[in-house]
Each structure stands twice: as C-alpha cells, then as structure tokens.
Amino acid sequence: MSAPRHHVIIGTGVAGNQAARTLRQREPEARISLLTLSALPFYNRYDLPRVFRGVHDWREFLVDPPAYYEQQRIGLRRCTRVVNVDAKRKVVMLEHNEELPYDTLLVASGGRAYLPEELSEYQPLLDGFGSFEQAMAMRRKLPDGGTVAILGGDMIGLDLARTLIDTGHRVALIAGKQTFWPHQETPEQRQKLLQVLERMGLDVLEADDEGGIASIEAGARGFATRRVVFGSGRECPADVVLPSFGLVPSVEFMLGSGIGIERGLLVSPTLRTTDESILAAGDVCQIWSGEERRYRFYYGWKNVRVMGELAARNLTGEDETFEPAQDETLHIEDGATIHSPFWEYA
Amino acid sequence: MSAVAEPQDQEAPPSTPIMHSEDPRDVGWVVQNIPCQSACPAGTNVPAYIQAIAEGRHGEAYEINRSANVLPGVLGRICSRPCESACRHGWPGNGEPVGICNLKRSAADLKSAGHRITERLYAPTGKRVAIVGAGPAGVAAAHDLSVLGHDVTLFEREQHFGGMLRYGIPEFRLPRDILDFELHNALRLGVELRRGQAVGKGPDAVRVADLLKGHDAVLLAAGCMAPQPLSLKVRGDASEPPGGCPDVEHGLPFLMGLHRGERRSVRRRVAVVGAGFTALDCARVAARLGAHEVTIHIRTAEEYIPVTKEEIFEAKREGVRIKGLRTPVGIVLDPEGRLSGVEFVQNRLGAWRKDGRRQAIAIEGSEFVEPCETLLIAIGQKTVNDFLDIRIELDQWQNVRIGEDGMTSARGLFACGDFVTGPTTVVEAIGRGRLAAQKVDAWLMGKPRRKRVVQIVPIQEPLRERAFDFIGRQHMPTAPLHDRLGKNQLEVELGLNTGQTTQEARRCYLCNLHYQIDVDRCIYCRACIEVAPRNCIKLVQGVEVQPDGTYGSLREAREWNQVGAIWIDNNECIRCGACFRACPVNCISITRNEFVEIDTP
Numbered sequence: 001m002s003a004p005r006h007h008v009i010i011g012t013g014v015a016g017n018q019a020a021r022t023l024r025q026r027e028p029e030a031r032i033s034l035l036t037l038s039a040l041p042f043y044n045r046y047d048l049p050r051v052f053r054g055v056h057d058w059r060e061f062l063v064d065p066p067a068y069y070e071q072q073r074i075g076l077r078r079c080t081r082v083v084n085v086d087a088k089r090k091v092v093m094l095e096h097n098e099e100l101p102y103d104t105l106l107v108a109s110g111g112r113a114y115l116p117e118e119l120s121e122y123q124p125l126l127d128g129f130g131s132f133e134q135a136m137a138m139r140r141k142l143p144d145g146g147t148v149a150i151l152g153g154d155m156i157g158l159d160l161a162r163t164l165i166d167t168g169h170r171v172a173l174i175a176g177k178q179t180f181w182p183h184q185e186t187p188e189q190r191q192k193l194l195q196v197l198e199r200m201g202l203d204v205l206e207a208d209d210e211g212g213i214a215s216i217e218a219g220a221r222g223f224a225t226r227r228v229v230f231g232s233g234r235e236c237p238a239d240v241v242l243p244s245f246g247l248v249p250s251v252e253f254m255l256g257s258g259i260g261i262e263r264g265l266l267v268s269p270t271l272r273t274t275d276e277s278i279l280a281a282g283d284v285c286q287i288w289s290g291e292e293r294r295y296r297f298y299y300g301w302k303n304v305r306v307m308g309e310l311a312a313r314n315l316t317g318e319d320e321t322f323e324p325a326q327d328e329t330l331h332i333e334d335g336a337t338i339h340s341p342f343w344e345y346a
Numbered sequence: 347m348s349a350v351a352e353p354q355d356q357e358a359p360p361s362t363p364i365m366h367s368e369d370p371r372d373v374g375w376v377v378q379n380i381p382c383q384s385a386c387p388a389g390t391n392v393p394a395y396i397q398a399i400a401e402g403r404h405g406e407a408y409e410i411n412r413s414a415n416v417l418p419g420v421l422g423r424i425c426s427r428p429c430e431s432a433c434r435h436g437w438p439g440n441g442e443p444v445g446i447c448n449l450k451r452s453a454a455d456l457k458s459a460g461h462r463i464t465e466r467l468y469a470p471t472g473k474r475v476a477i478v479g480a481g482p483a484g485v486a487a488a489h490d491l492s493v494l495g496h497d498v499t500l501f502e503r504e505q506h507f508g509g510m511l512r513y514g515i516p517e518f519r520l521p522r523d524i525l526d527f528e529l530h531n532a533l534r535l536g537v538e539l540r541r542g543q544a545v546g547k548g549p550d551a552v553r554v555a556d557l558l559k560g561h562d563a564v565l566l567a568a569g570c571m572a573p574q575p576l577s578l579k580v581r582g583d584a585s586e587p588p589g590g591c592p593d594v595e596h597g598l599p600f601l602m603g604l605h606r607g608e609r610r611s612v613r614r615r616v617a618v619v620g621a622g623f624t625a626l627d628c629a630r631v632a633a634r635l636g637a638h639e640v641t642i643h644i645r646t647a648e649e650y651i652p653v654t655k656e657e658i659f660e661a662k663r664e665g666v667r668i669k670g671l672r673t674p675v676g677i678v679l680d681p682e683g684r685l686s687g688v689e690f691v692q693n694r695l696g697a698w699r700k701d702g703r704r705q706a707i708a709i710e711g712s713e714f715v716e717p718c719e720t721l722l723i724a725i726g727q728k729t730v731n732d733f734l735d736i737r738i739e740l741d742q743w744q745n746v747r748i749g750e751d752g753m754t755s756a757r758g759l760f761a762c763g764d765f766v767t768g769p770t771t772v773v774e775a776i777g778r779g780r781l782a783a784q785k786v787d788a789w790l791m792g793k794p795r796r797k798r799v800v801q802i803v804p805i806q807e808p809l810r811e812r813a814f815d816f817i818g819r820q821h822m823p824t825a826p827l828h829d830r831l832g833k834n835q836l837e838v839e840l841g842l843n844t845g846q847t848t849q850e851a852r853r854c855y856l857c858n859l860h861y862q863i864d865v866d867r868c869i870y871c872r873a874c875i876e877v878a879p880r881n882c883i884k885l886v887q888g889v890e891v892q893p894d895g896t897y898g899s900l901r902e903a904r905e906w907n908q909v910g911a912i913w914i915d916n917n918e919c920i921r922c923g924a925c926f927r928a929c930p931v932n933c934i935s936i937t938r939n940e941f942v943e944i945d946t947p
Binding site: 083084086093097116117118120121214215255258260261262263266274288293294295 | 438439647648649659660662663664665670671692694695698704709711712827828880
C-alpha cells in the first residue's frame, strides 16, 4: 500500500480553501498542507468594509471556525512565506529555509492590490485594504466624517466607497482607466457610471482632466494628513489615500520554477500548468479560453470558488474543464444604482 | 593547492606568502566558486573590487574594474548584469543578489577627483595594428593592444567614437560626458584616431586590402548595426506608400538618427515590438518625445525577456506598458496611408530554447488588431559584411568565421565582437575585444605574453560579519518622474551615495575567500557544524575529482565509520566566518583565491 499523497496548497483565499475542502472529501487519507502569509485562517475579504460598521473582531470574519482545520486534518500553516518552488525536486522552499516536499501543488496565491509603478515612490503615504489588518489600520486612521481619496477605483474600492458613504465619510474618487476594473466598459457607459457614482455621494475627479497625479504629499499639522496633487495644480486633501487599481497576481515565488507565466500562471482549461504536478486556481491564473483564443483572467468569488473545487477534482483523477460561473456585465438600475456581479457575495 | 609557482609581477609585503597556481583543482575552484566572475564575459574580479569599495578604496576598486574592462563608469550604468543573475546572494534562500553593477558605478562616481589611472605599459614593439570600428569591442582591443606596446590606428565610420554606446543607447541611461571621459582614457595611449573614415568598398573608403599592406595586423570590430527585418502584411483601406509607411521604423535607426542629432518624432500612440534593451530604449524615448500611450509588445512574457528588472520597472514608471504573448503579423493603414493599428497573432509559451529563452508558438486563427499610430520594430540586429573589399570565409549565419587564433581566412586579418558573434551585450563585446587583443598580440609576437593563474593569498581572519547578511539590497535612487519626460539628456539613475555604497558592498559574500579545514589537525568536535548558519560543513566520505582535474560533488557520509574528512561545502558557504571563530584548534584557514594575469617566461 502506497503512502497517502501530500497535497500542498499555496494560498488560503476562496480558491485555496475550497480546494482543501474538496480534497479532503475526495481523499480522506491524504495529507493536506495549506500555506498562507496571513496570520488569520480563511476569512471573507469581501466583508472587510464591515469594519466601518462596528465589526472589529477578527473572528466575525472567519468563514470556518479555527477548529475546522484540525477536524478536517488540514495542516494550516499561517505566517508562512513561500519564496521558491523547485518543480524538478517537487519541493516548496519557505522563507525560513524549510523545504516542504509535495506530491501535488495547487497555487492559489491570489492577487494583491496593483500599485502603478509611477506611484510606487508614494507608497509610505498610501493605505491598503486587502487584509483584515489593513482594514483595521484604515479604520483607526480615518476620523468620523473623514475623507478617503480612492485612486483609480476598481470594483473592490467602489464597494468600500459605498460603505464609507453610508457610514458618514466622504469619498473622493480620482478616476482613471481602471475605475470599473475588472469590467470593460465603453466610454459612454463610463460617463453614465461616473454620474451615478456622483449621485451616490462620491466626489468624482477625472485624473486626466487635471493633468494626472503629480504627487502625493503629507499634509501639514492641523490639516488633512494627505494631499493628492494634480498636474493642473489642484489639490485633493484626504485623511487616507487608497490606491485601487485592480489586482496583480502574486506569482513572484514561481519565477524560475519553469512554469509558464505571463501576468499570471498560464493554465489550460483544466487548470493544469506545464508541470503535471502543479495546478493553479483563482486570481493567480490566466486560463486558456478556446472561445476567445487567448489566456484570460476570470475574477469574482463565484468563479474562484469553482476553480478551487475544479482544481481539487482534477488533482484527484478527474479531467474537467473550467466553465465561468459569474456574469461579468455591469448594469445601472433605475438610472441610480450600479449593479455589479462582483458585489454579490455570500 | 599544488603546482606552486613563484610570483613574477605582483608586489606584496615580504612577509606575505603569495602563491601562484595553475593546478586544475585551484583553477576549477575559482571558476566554480566565484559565480559572478565566471558569468562576466570580461572576467571582472567582482569580489576584489567590492571588498575595496567596502573598505572605502573607491579608486582601487575602479582600477580593478578597469583591468578587465576599460569602461567601468559606462558599464556601471548599462551592463546587462550577467554577474547579478549568477550571484550567490541571489540563490534560493539567500535573498536578493548583490547590486554589483551599481557598485561598479559607485567605484567610478566616488573615486577621488584627482584619481590617476594605472596602466602597466609594455615596451614599444614597433608593430602596427589597424582596428575597424570604435564600438566597445574595438575600443577594448585598441586599449589593450596599445598597452602591449603596439601602434594602433582606430577607424570609425561615424563622426564620434563609441559605436552602439553612443548611437544606440539614450543619454538618460548613459550620459555622454561619462562616455567621452572613459573613451578618452581608453584611447589616450597613442592610439591614432580616424573618425568619419569608412573602411571597405565605397569612394572615400580605405580598402581593407590596403590596411593589410600597411599594418602588421588588422582587426575587424565593425559591430552589428543592421536591423533585423520583419515581414508584415499590409491591411486596411490603403496600400503601403512607396518607401514604406512613414509611421513604421526600425528601432535602431530611430535611435541612431536621434543620437546623430536628427529630428525624430512619434505620434500619439506608439507600439514597440521587441524584447531587448533597444525595444525598451525606443519605448522610453518615445515617451520623452511626447507619445501619450507607449506599449511594448513581446512574443513571450515579461519574465523571459533579457533586460534587467530595474529597466522594466523604470519604463513602467514612465508610463510604458508591456503586453505579452503576441507576434506582429501585419500593419493596418487608414485611407491616407498612415498607420492605424498593428495586427498580432496570439501566442502560447513553448519549450525552453537552447539559449535559455522561451519559445513562443502562434495560435492559429487568433489574430487581433491593436490600435496605434507609430510602430517601432526592435527585434534585433544582424551583421553586415558586404562592405568588405576582400573575400573571407563566412559561417552558416553569414558572419565572419574566425579560427582558434582569432584570425579570419585572410592572413593577418582578425575579427571580434558582435561582428563575429552576432548581437550580444556591451560587456560581451568588451570581453571579446580583450580576447582578440591577446590573440593579435600572440600572433604578432610569436607567443602569448600573458597567462592567467590563480593567486592564493593567506587571510588572517574573516572579512565579513554575520550581520552583513541581513542588510537589504540598496535600491538605486532615480530622478523624479515629472523631471524626466521631455528631457532625453537627464540621467534617470542618480547613483548610490557613499553610505548606500558601503552597505551594498558589505552584502557581498566575498566568494573569493576559500575556507578550508585541515583534516590532520581537526579533532572532529563539531563546534564548526554547531555554529554554521547553513548546511555548509559536511562530514564526507570523499570528494569526486572530475576528468578535467577539478573537484566535483561531495560524497556525504551517512555513518560515523564512513567519515573520511570534514569539508566546507563552498557552494553553501556564505563566508560568515562563524566556523573560523568557533574552531578550538585553529584548523580552519582562509585564503583569497583569485585569477591574476602574469607574464609568461
């Protein structure tokens, strides 16, 4: 009798967690290791705007109780950074120099907020909202009725903006090309959508109309702590500046592994990489679309969850292809409400 | 170590027992254990100059550099950095590679204003050498041949020296005062300069046959300056105008024209196809010329293109976008015959090629059009040798064929650099120029006058502290973004300051330090193994000796009764010195092992 296989999953987002759940169901004896950089087990990042509605306890955000992992015999390794994958030796190298061997590897490391390179020098003056810790830090920094300047937009940032407006804060949206990322809107749709955002209470500024963002500066004592300065000379004061330009796949640790990478990991419709032992799922992968004849990303938690489950099934003997589970169109309802499928989460 | 020879041309304190060795084990140790130097086509002694920098001896560091490549300040700005890709500090688990190239620049920037260069001149030989082409290979060869005592004449078709350095690289990456300064230093030893002088066919050209008559040797270093053609179908409402679409240009002539002082302009949306430094330079120049949208289109993906990550980052900061997995197949013209788009076919990644790059495989039926109004094609260069007025043998790629002695099929006619190999990098061209100079000299003088040996110098104590391993890579300060656009001359990278330079230099593992355990004196107390930060000290049954006489892999012992020796695995060793300090019987020795060149008897 052969030893149970060791499935290693990098990332504990929707895809990674769903994959672990499915793997446990399909291979009760397998060893499953779930690696995450986060200090917390899987929690619902879509729910993070609730920190502005008084929910400050991390346990409120957990999808499964901490005991779940022990009950399911899923080895959850938190605060663990993967620095390298040696596909030839089938080993994951961790930052503390531990080598973790695997039989199969699922990369579900997701994406992190993209910061355009031209803004990178202002990073110390910017905030993030991609994790519970960042959300709480922003909550502590933002005074009641304070102003958040959202650079770019994207549907994650706009979702937060809805909550901020609802909770009595001000939001200045500095709109750019990625304002409705990942939706691909036409110029006409874009104008209508921006008008709706204004009606929702956001102050909308088109960055290009103001000569682009020239700099971001720290405010003087007694004034707003940040200023976004435009090429036109106009300034936008804010208590918090949040870049929101969509996601960039977290693939750095896969460089040099031999796996095909463009922006994300390139996978077939069965989520297989060029290495038969390595699959990828979620926001980290670009899936070949036979219909569109290109590799593309599929965003949204429904798609990602399907990918996680599919990857687990294909790691355990199936050979099924990915079918998108989420509508990608953006609607305006009654001329006053934006409806995005990316805001539908359970 | 063995086969010890007496040092012949190195000065040292009398009490320091310096040894020179040609033993294959010592030579092999240096090749295997100093990956940065082995990766450098010019063979730069990287650990030596970094140690000099760490100790504040910037002028000496500059001279160590200059002994391998005559343009350290230039290479410190634009080198493709094969050394950093090989650096042990960048191996898995060790962090980021040392900023070797930035340190090279620091040595040039921070040396004292009164710094005097050092040349170890040979007596005049009376031999005359003509060199055709004043690019990096030609200049390196001219310098070395003049140091070796020959009378050198350098012919350059353009009005100024530097070749691709001057005409192919934008000033915001390589300021011309730095280039002029180092070219002047390289050529000041009596090299006769003939600028604006074509060689070969042509009404005003000097014939190669005449050069061969008037010189003892002629070296062709004409570079690789012709753009690689790209076949594109014309789509759209108009046929391509005679002479081609005015909005489509090859990248290298575009840059060369600009750097000759000609007026160049781009339209609003610029597409660049290509994945090398020239493509990136074209894109960044286009952004400075006022393009609103600049996109580089590449056949594979960003990870696989042969340019440094820093260059990609700076290009992106300037607004350049990179789109992967596409090959251009056509251009789309509007009714006026102006460019309105480029047609691409979607690719998928294929296997790895022999040159270490990825294949791109076109996907049938996946054509699509990207709108753009200017197209710059920068997919590579090729050599041109139809200017030659004599017949010499060519290889299968129509490059000039040379023998082991560096000579073409015509007696006395040598060739080197990109003119022989096809397009490479500046540092490779310099390396090949130096090598060609050695071969020309050996032919002229009837024997090689220099040879490479391993110099072994005992070191009294570790030169590093463990704390240095935790210093993060120092990042190059750059000019503010709003100052850059519209200013082609403003250098983007500003150079590390003294403090940053020292910190970065301390990160170097100094791989030229050889830690060895004297097995006869070792008491196998394991104290060194206990303090070792990595799995770098091993109990072994033995060490393989490879057919070429160099050491191979270690055969580790699994049981105590199998232990034949305790051995420091120099592949794993990060030269922290912990073992040396812990050893109770002082059986660990340190030597600095490095290549030096000495005169042959």
